[in-house]
Amino acid sequence: MGDYSQNTENTQTLLDLKSDPFDLFTDWMEEAEVSEPSDANAMALATSTPDGHPSLRVVLLKGVDRNGFVFYTNKESRKGLELAENPFVSLLFHWKSLRRQIRIEGTVSPVSEQEADLYFASRSRMSRLGAVASDQSRPLENREIFKKRIQEAEERYEGQQVPRPANWSGYRVKPSAFEFWQERPYRLHDRARWTPEANTWSATRLYP
């Protein structure tokens, strides 16, 4: 313990770094974009089933500002149907290269139609056709059926823009809490949780 406290416990902790969780998130995301081999913006998204069972999958973060964290998906997918019943979610980023984790708790609301159109238009044509052809989360008897639906979409929109399907859009998670976690030797990690207080965010250190 002598070695540990001499060598590690004297270094800066999370609470010394930034007082604002959005700023700290931005710093960590920038570092992850450099060090993660792929998809630094991948985040686990937890929803709940109507009977309160957790339901988890990975989605990509496509935008973040002080209004929240944006991802895109099919509104009639399993997650979309669950969100329609219960807008409370958790997000989790885990960057193995940095030995860091961020937990976010919050509530989703739909992005505007205009925002969804803009993002959809930025995707590759094949990804847009895939969104048209995929009944996300519904049973698919075989891949041939999917291939045929993609071909049909290709023919239908030949020489035209692929319009955003009505069921394909985005959600914005407005955070109500953040927790940042930085690994430290001997599992004596550095953790802090931020919650809103008046017009700012207040931080609490947590035992690891």
Ligand SMILES: Cc1cc2nc3c(=O)[nH]c(=O)nc-3n(C[C@H](O)[C@H](O)[C@H](O)COP(=O)(O)O)c2cc1C
């Ligand atoms: C790295 C990664 C990124 C993903 N990003 C998305 C995404 O942004 N949107 C999406 O709908 N599905 C994404 N998926 C697929 C989802 O994990 C999931 O399989 C799909 O959305 C269906 O989930 P659901 O049945 O719970 O609705 C991603 C999967 C991985 C592994």
